[in-house]
Amino acid sequence: MQVAESLQAASAPAPSSIRQFDFKWIVIGLCVIVVLYLALVPLIFLLWQSFHTPESAAAASHFTLDNYYAAYSSSETARLFVNSLEYAAGTALFSFAVGAFLAWMNERTNTPFKRLFFGLSIIPLIIPSVLFVVAWILLGSPKIGLVNLALQRVFNTDHVFINVYSLWGMIFVDGLHYSPMAFLLMTATFRSMDPSLEESAMMSGANILQIAWQITLKLSWPAVFATLLILFVRAIESFEVPALLGLPVGIQVFTSAIYQAIHHYPSEVGLASSYGVTLLLITSFGIYFQSRMSSRGSKYATVTGKGFRPRPIDIGRWRYLAATIFVLYFLLIVGLPFLVLLWSSFQNFYSVPSMAALKNLTIEPYRFILSHPTFLQSVWNSLFLSLGTATIVMLVTSVICWIVVKTKIRGRWLLDNVASLPIVFPGLVLGLSIMIFYLNVDIGIYGTIWIMFIAYATRFMPYGIRYNTTSMLQIHKELEESAAMSGASWGTTFRMVILPLLKPGLIAGWIYIMIVSIRELSSSILLYSPGTEVMSIMIWELWENGQYVELSALGVMFIVVLFMLVMLAQWAGRKFGVREA
Amino acid sequence: MAAMLSVKELYTEYASDRGPPVRAAQNVSFEVPEGKLFTLLGPSGCGKTTTLRSIAGLERPRSGEISVSSLVVYSGSKGVFIPANRRGFGMVFQSYAIWPHMDVFRNAAFPLMVGRKKYTRSQIEEKVLRVLKAVGLDHLAERDATQLSGGQQQRLALARALVMEPKLLLLDEPLSNLDAKLRERMRFELKRMQRELRITTVYVTHDQTEALALSHEIAVMNEGQIIQVGTPRAIYERPANQFVADFVGTTNFLEGTVRANDDEAGFVRVHTEIGDLKVVADDALVAGDAVVISVRPEDIELAEERRSGVNCGEGRVDQKVFIGEAVDFQVKVGERILLARAHPRVRTRLGETIYFDLHPDKCVALKSAGAVKAAA
Structure with missing residues (x-):
């Protein structure tokens, strides 16, 4: 039966030699054009806009330096700059310290339940930023924050223990949110390190702390620095924390400043663009040094990729403390945020947990959300965008990676770099440039879902490149050549040999892009219009309207569905990913 | 006997990312009569694999001419280049290149399913089973390709190369990935099959014992050039120069x-x-x-x-x-x-x-x- 199917498939295109040849170049050409268009247009337009006045019905746009003059002459900008750097550096350091410490305990010590912990560590990644921040407002705001209320009750004082509406609060919340990323990156580093390097230090008489500090950490220094840079870039790009925690108390960073410049009346597109270019410069530097750091890391030769079986260090009774720290961490990052959302989702009006409030439990918020006019629309939009983006990105980048990895076409490295370029775009800046472009170049997609589709595809293209490159490199060239020797055309070879062999990487990348797309907020927030709301936008709007309990109900359903999606994805990954080439 | 394969003044270069192009095959000329096994023998980097890949159409030569039973598949001067998938040659790769996502039958049937010539399902089944039987894999047709041993993968690769009854069979170090015992056995089997089917074969190896054991004729190559062409005995007993004497035996x-x-x-x-x-x-x-x-x-x-x-x-x-x-x-x-x-x-x-x-x-x-x- 398989044979018959394949026969039909193979006989579908007319087997003319010339037509087949053209078909190959049409596919390759289309993919290259799509990638160049997606990656370069927003960048060029952002630069153009930052040097021009906004176009209006009254006056055409003309060249100006006023945007930069306005941006850089005010002392406001200096403060913006300092705030952004402080915030991003603080977040990076905090999340790194937490993540690296947990990774070290998990990889290098005999702490109990390590494997369970590692399995759990992806759960925080599922919770969308906007929900995490909202949950932490409910936990850590000075007046109604549950953590404050509980501690005040215990110590019988009215001291404010934690205030998320401050620079430190912002660093705490965002740092906590990015710590799983630091954890995963540092786990990979520790895992690939030759344990004999540590063992020889132990034989030389060093104690555990000396080993951890002088050997483990210093050997992984390139990886440490690269991780710090990634975290820094992520933090300086992040939008939800600065917007929800910083803006109410006037702590502005670049992302929130861009958002404000667009959202107050009249909107200052030029000013936002010049902020955007500045932010882009910072992230570009970060990414550039990070990639140089990663490639230089090989000189340390600790990351050999060999399967070591490191013997964990015995930390004695301390391991119970370590296990307690894990539990506390999970409480902070998953347990408390989810529970507080769950609690408030069963209330008519938000109120602090108490026996009285317990009597008022209701499912009204869920009813409200499920019958909300934009609910079904936004679910549909989110699904359409995430499935569509993941599919298109993975297919197009598989062709791009084939060109880069398998051919000798001159200039292919440039294609690789261009396709990875959007990684430097903060979501908000990408949204801004796409908004500007399609406002100026009217091809009828502004205000439709397609503009968001373009933004998502652009933003997540680099992930597709990364996943596909890794698995493309593992496909032996001869597997493809033997198909050619069997008489298969390029298209047939790609469909019947390359794509099936890429499957593990394709599926993993597809799942990842689907999950990050469904959580996306910072690009969407500048591009949506009535009718094209996605789920994260709906949460945002509920927050703006002060509908906290309804927001919580939506959030709980959102998290549960995402969680099930991830479990399904992992199951699928295990099922389809086992037979790797 | 008419020359089945004729290679004339072949030059092939590799573009390298840095520096000048690597000159892999230079002025390579030889002819293989129908039904004979011709071996390209030489140390690694001597241009033997490049020459084979040029014949296959996987590499585009810079100049020269390659023709198979008087059909020109490549000619630098006439600008002819038939792509690999239109040449209809069978090839066994060094790594065997067995597709891990297909079972044994599908691997062997692939050339019949994707080629220009269309076969019915029963024709495919018959041809594949016949060729699997010839290499002794007919009882494993349903098995996953990844479950085969090295020797079985090698046979499957051979079956796949033979299933479309090619005019020319190209073998790129097909035995180098087997252990010593198995290699010796496969050597005999390969020889028996080639002699029985009388299929014109070009064989690439760096192993002189293999070359001597299998070939009708051997071309010893070094630094991109053919040093000596002759029967195994002539090569061994009357080497043309020190390189051949030293490399062979x-x-x-x-x-x-x-x-x-x-x-x-x-x-x-x-x-x-x-x-x-x-x-x-x-x-x-x-x-x-x-x-x-x-x-x-x-x-x-x-x-x-x-x-x-x-x-x-x-x-x-x-x-x-x-x-x-x-x-x-x-x-x-x-x-x-x-x-x-x-x-x-x-x-x-x-x-x-x-x-x-x-x-x-x-x-x-x-x-x-x-x-x-x-x-x-």
């Missing part, structure tokens, strides 16, 4: 000077480090020419009693290694060490005197190529 090189022509035609007298020798010479040599004599270890006859005749002498046993079916002796003659292979019955002890006898027609005089390589 083990040999002793003795430096010397031509004294005079021997009375017997084709032989010369040469003065060497181990005495005067009567040796065979293909090149025209005159007295005073510097030459290198190549003599194989198994052509040095050892005995415990003194021999008389031409090319006899004596030495001392310096070292000996028992390897089962033979004993390898290192015999010290003056300051020279001669490598000789003898029957295990020769039991001369270390330090004792031993007598040797070199057959004149097994000692080949080669024109000295400047620096002399040490005997292997």
Whole structure:
């Protein structure tokens, strides 16, 4: 039966030699054009806009330096700059310290339940930023924050223990949110390190702390620095924390400043663009040094990729403390945020947990959300965008990676770099440039879902490149050549040999892009219009309207569905990913 | 017999990311008659695989001409280049390139399903089962390709190459990934199959034993060029130069000077480090020419009693290694060490005197190529 199917498939295109040849170049050409268009247009337009006045019905746009003059002459900008750097550096350091410490305990010590912990560590990644921040407002705001209320009750004082509406609060919340990323990156580093390097230090008489500090950490220094840079870039790009925690108390960073410049009346597109270019410069530097750091890391030769079986260090009774720290961490990052959302989702009006409030439990918020006019629309939009983006990105980048990895076409490295370029775009800046472009170049997609589709595809293209490159490199060239020797055309070879062999990487990348797309907020927030709301936008709007309990109900359903999606994805990954080439 | 495959003045270069292009095959010309097995033999990087890939169409040569049964598949001057998937040759790759996502049957059926020629389902089934039977895999047709052993994968690769009954079979070091025992068995099997099917074959290997065992004809390649073409026996017994003598088999090189022509035609007298020798010479040599004599270890006859005749002498046993079916002796003659292979019955002890006898027609005089390589 398989044979018959394949026969039909193979006989579908007319087997003319010339037509087949053209078909190959049409596919390759289309993919290259799509990638160049997606990656370069927003960048060029952002630069153009930052040097021009906004176009209006009254006056055409003309060249100006006023945007930069306005941006850089005010002392406001200096403060913006300092705030952004402080915030991003603080977040990076905090999340790194937490993540690296947990990774070290998990990889290098005999702490109990390590494997369970590692399995759990992806759960925080599922919770969308906007929900995490909202949950932490409910936990850590000075007046109604549950953590404050509980501690005040215990110590019988009215001291404010934690205030998320401050620079430190912002660093705490965002740092906590990015710590799983630091954890995963540092786990990979520790895992690939030759344990004999540590063992020889132990034989030389060093104690555990000396080993951890002088050997483990210093050997992984390139990886440490690269991780710090990634975290820094992520933090300086992040939008939800600065917007929800910083803006109410006037702590502005670049992302929130861009958002404000667009959202107050009249909107200052030029000013936002010049902020955007500045932010882009910072992230570009970060990414550039990070990639140089990663490639230089090989000189340390600790990351050999060999399967070591490191013997964990015995930390004695301390391991119970370590296990307690894990539990506390999970409480902070998953347990408390989810529970507080769950609690408030069963209330008519938000109120602090108490026996009285317990009597008022209701499912009204869920009813409200499920019958909300934009609910079904936004679910549909989110699904359409995430499935569509993941599919298109993975297919197009598989062709791009084939060109880069398998051919000798001159200039292919440039294609690789261009396709990875959007990684430097903060979501908000990408949204801004796409908004500007399609406002100026009217091809009828502004205000439709397609503009968001373009933004998502652009933003997540680099992930597709990364996943596909890794698995493309593992496909032996001869597997493809033997198909050619069997008489298969390029298209047939790609469909019947390359794509099936890429499957593990394709599926993993597809799942990842689907999950990050469904959580996306910072690009969407500048591009949506009535009718094209996605789920994260709906949460945002509920927050703006002060509908906290309804927001919580939506959030709980959102998290549960995402969680099930991830479990399904992992199951699928295990099922389809086992037979790797 | 008409030439099935003809390669004329082939030049192929690799574009390298840095620096000038790598010149892989230079002025390569040869012809393979129908039904014969032709081997390209040489060390790694000698251009043999590039030449094979150029024939396959996986590499685009810079110039030259390749034709198969008088159909030109590549011609630099006429601008002809038929892509690999339109040439219809069978090829077995070094890594076998068995697709891990297909079962055995699908792997073997693939060429029939994707090619220009269309087959019905029952035709495919019949052809595939026949070819799987020929390589002894018919009972594994349903199995996942990843569950095959190395030898089975090799057979499957061969089956896939043969299933469309190609005019030409290309083999790129097909045995190099097998362990020694299996390699020997597959060598016999490959030879039997090629001889039975009488399929014109180009075989690439760096293993001289394989080349000698399988081929009708061998081309020894080095640095992109063909050094010598000949039957296995000619290559082994009458190497054209030091490179061939050294690369194909083990040999002793003795430096010397031509004294005079021997009375017997084709032989010369040469003065060497181990005495005067009567040796065979293909090149025209005159007295005073510097030459290198190549003599194989198994052509040095050892005995415990003194021999008389031409090319006899004596030495001392310096070292000996028992390897089962033979004993390898290192015999010290003056300051020279001669490598000789003898029957295990020769039991001369270390330090004792031993007598040797070199057959004149097994000692080949080669024109000295400047620096002399040490005997292997």
